[in-house]
Amino acid sequence: MRLRTDDDIYRARLVYLGPPGYTLPVHLPYAQYGLFLLLVPLYMFIHWLFTLTVELFPAWEIALAIVTTSFIFRHVDPDRPARVVIRTALTDWRRTREPAVEQRDPRLVGSRIRIREELA
């Protein structure tokens, strides 16, 4: 029996070619644009926190968002969606603030689980 996964179908590269009538010089996945569009306001907000002003053309924010997006998408592949990459980065990032090189995680304790031999 020859058995294969359906993964390749989900591995198709879906890219944004540009608006109708105009083809962008670089073709990036849709997700990348999405992430970029999320990051710009985020950086603007952070900027606002510092300066309490909103710039008309957020040049710095756009630049940072581009860098961040490309950095994140360097780690993205069909098996590892951007969501996972960001989440991994964030969860592990949180821990790095602790001074210790090795951080104890909470113990996972099962002693409070109730046990019945029979269901009913």
Place this chain on the structure above:
Amino acid sequence: MSRSSTPGSPAGRPGVPAGHRAHSFDYTEDEDEVALDPALVTSPGHGAVGVFQAPRPVPRRTPPAEPSAVSAGENADIDSPFLDLFGGGGRPGSPRAVTAGPSTREQPPIPHQPPPTASPAPARAVPELEPPWTPAEPPGNGGRPVEPRHGGGHPASESRVPHQAGDRRPMLRPPDEPDPSTGEGSPSATTGPVRRPASTAPGGRPAATARPAVQAPQPAAAASRSTAPPEQPAMITSADRPALERTARRATGKEVVAPRQRTASRPDRPIKPTRVRAPKIKFGDRDPSVELAITEIAGHLTFTPNTVTAWYWLPEVRWAFRPDAEREALLSAISEQYAGLAGFRLHLRRTTRPFPADEWARTIDTHTSAPLPDVPGTTGWADHLVAAQRHLMAVNHAEGQTYLGVTFARRSLGDSLTERLLRTFGRGTADGERRKLGRTVEQFDEVLGAFGMRGRRVTAQELEWLLYRSVALCMSPPSTLSPVTDGRWERGDLLAMTEQVERYRTPYGSTVKLVNRMTGEERHVAVLAVGRMEPLEIPERHEPWLHFHERLPWPMEISTRVDILGSGDSFRNLEHRLRMIRSQQLDYAEHGIDAPPELERLAKRALVIGDEMTTGLPVDSARAHGWHRIAVGGRTREECLERARRLIQLYSRELRISLQHPKNQDWLAREFIPGEPIANTGYVRRMPVPLLAAALPQAASNVGDRRGDLIGRTAGTCRRPVFLDLHFPMEVRERSGLAVFVAEPGGGKSTLLGALGYLAARRGVQVTLLDPSGPLARLCAMPELRPYSRVLNLTGSEHGTLAPYSLIPTPLRSEFGTGAPGDREFEIAVSNARAERRMLVQDICMMLVPPQVAREASTATLFRHAVRQVPAEETSTLDDVVSCLGRLDDDAGKELANLLLDTAEMPLAMLFFGRPPEGLLGADAALTVITMAGLRLPDLKIEREYWSAEEALALPMLHTAHRLAVRRCYGGSMSSRKLVGLDEAHFMEGWRSGRSFLVRLARDSRKWNLAALVASQNPKDILGLDVQNLVSTVFVGRIAEDAEIASEALRLLRVPVNDGYEATLASLSAADTSSSSRLGFREFVMRDVDGRVQKVRVDVSYVEGLLDHLDTTPAAIAAAAGVLPSIPLPDLEA
């Protein structure tokens, strides 16, 4: 002193005499005793009490003149919270003031004491000391301190005292004794009182919490105490104290201690009876813990706040050496079962259980009624078993366990709220909910119980085991613990042990570190996710892809979380994807760019799959979307990563599956725990259900019985120990005991034969080995066997040793049933024996005369005639046949007689003539090795005409020698275990008597409990003899030269021929060409009595010296003969 004692002890109870004091003291001791008595330990509380005792030494410290200082010291140097408790009680510096605190703690104990004191108080004052002790002791007997104490007060109780006192003292004393000395040294009242609190606290009072636990266990006692305590304590304290103190001073060092404790406590007690609380333990570092998501286990269901999961146990299935059709049937059955679970989320977990070596050892020991007596200076039977167990542990065999969880219900808010509410009352999920679920779950029983997975519901214990193993991922389980056989573990114990497991990790680290706080065990775990998979041809070319990892010698864990999508869901999912692809294609077209060709290919594939889904069976349409992870553990980080690397390599090379090693390891590790959330959505694999079925993590390769000797391990797709008891087929399965060994020369037949013979001999089996070439004779030189073994070298034997007539035993009447049928059977057996003798004698005669003569028709006639003349009894000889031939009128007959006499001139042929010497093969020796050293065996491929005279003689000698070896087994009792090992059995082929011999052997093996091992170079010999149906165990070694022989061997194994398994036989024991050292092991394909076939690597290296003695290489033989200085030989596995 008295004052102090009184105040403290009574806790406001005035009327307690000294005697009472003593009692109370005893009480504490009694409690201790109770705790120590295993029979009485019914609850964890007891254990707690026991723990408290340990700190007792504290009292010693207090005794010194300066109590306060001492106490401080105590506190300082010991961390234990319990010690703090004692310290508090003991703070002697300001006994009274301080005691206030301690008193509260101690009060609980007091209540116990009072009962005894109250009654005895009056009389006790003087005798107090002794009686009080005694009373306390009596309670110890029954574990009910209370009663004795009451008695103690009474005369009757006093009488008991002496006996009990003696008994208990030893136990109680040790802790107290230190005190007495101190007390004596500084008899001052203050010290005494101070002590009291301290000592009492440790004894039983220390923590109010401890108390309740103690009392619970002793219901009877508790009742009495509880009633009595309130009233009496106060009284006792006042009155008793003095008495106690006196006693202490007087002489009994031990006693002294006790009194003190009380005195100290008393001052405080009167104040308040508040409960003592164990101080909160505070650690400098964080000590966080998180509850698992699972809140309840009920039968085979687990509950999390949102979901319910039903767990099933998937038994192991055989995979290796099965016909592909069978495997495909299995896989399709399993995939149908998965498809039947469409709509549910599955959690497939594979964990391991260390092989219970001790269990096995116990089993084999019980099946070994009379092991070979130990020879001083060598490894005895016990040591032999221990060595085997050590070997088992060292090789790290693990048994797999596969669990399948079906998450099937989303709980309603009401249900989980109800559960929360009920939990506060100590009850879990509501009855109604469980009853409702119970009915829903039955559908899974139906789906999973059928052929394929054959799942059964797990038990709560197994779930506990799974939870523990998942939390303590890859760690060694608690010693002596097994989920199946060990009844000592109470419900919930195992889960409680998860508290000890701490988890560490480094940011973005590639492993998680798990530390068991109690044992100090440290494990590093790397979790790998199954990444891209290439197409697999599972039954034909590839192993099941989640079974594959078991090739590696260390245990791993598997967790698979999949959503099974039914046809509707999966089609929708696919269609969405297809539309996206199409739209992308359209985009490219609009922009006038060439679309990458893959898009079209993928779209087509999606269309095909979509078509399959919509028109095919549920099995074709169901999809499994999910995450597959493998956890690898190691003692160090490096080891763990090295193992992960090897696993990744193995998978990419052999299966073309890329295992990924993602970050976020702690989350991934947590995903292994049932009920915990999925770590992340990366590496989701979307596959048709048959591919998931082909993962087959429950595949296994067990072979052999579990009650025999350890002979090695399976070497196929996974590693399991192999045990073989050659009497198992007869004694349990009621099959014949014929075992066949087939291999090319050098395949390890003889060594295996020798090893099995040795192991059986150790178990007290009467072993006879026929080894024509002779190396096995060295077995008899092994120190542990030497006194019980003998070697019979036929080439140097006396005349008549192989006299054919006597080789076939006459049946005894006692072997048959009584009555007429028995008579008939007996008669038939006797005449059969006669017929067989005639047949054997004819064959031997034919072998002795030159082949040209034998070929003539008249020869056979004449022999038959002569043999008919001679009575076919054991007492007849070949000489009778010769003389009979000589008496014939026929010239040809005379000629034949002369020919036979000619051969008789050769020394070896003399073995056939004459009568056998008496007592040739006694039944006494545990191991007898029959050799024919120096005999030149002919090559059967060469015509007989070209054999030398010596070679020609070898043939009848081998025939008769085989019979001789078996003959010995008919000497003893029928039921005793016997084993015969026959090497070079291929010489039996082509002769009538040879076949009858093997058939007889197989038939008799059951009746006589005789295990017969027959080794041959060519399976055709056995197949040709047509005794295949009587063969119970088969070992096939390396057969690389002749494809025909290989397929014959497969037929013997009952493995499909021409299915590619011939290559497996050729690759057995394959030498590593790059290495110049000798091959250290031998492999066989083994078929056991239950028809399971596995590749087995024989390894008896755990028996010291066995391999050296079995080594058949020329160098080793020379070394053994003393020609060469002994050279250290490399270990040779079989």
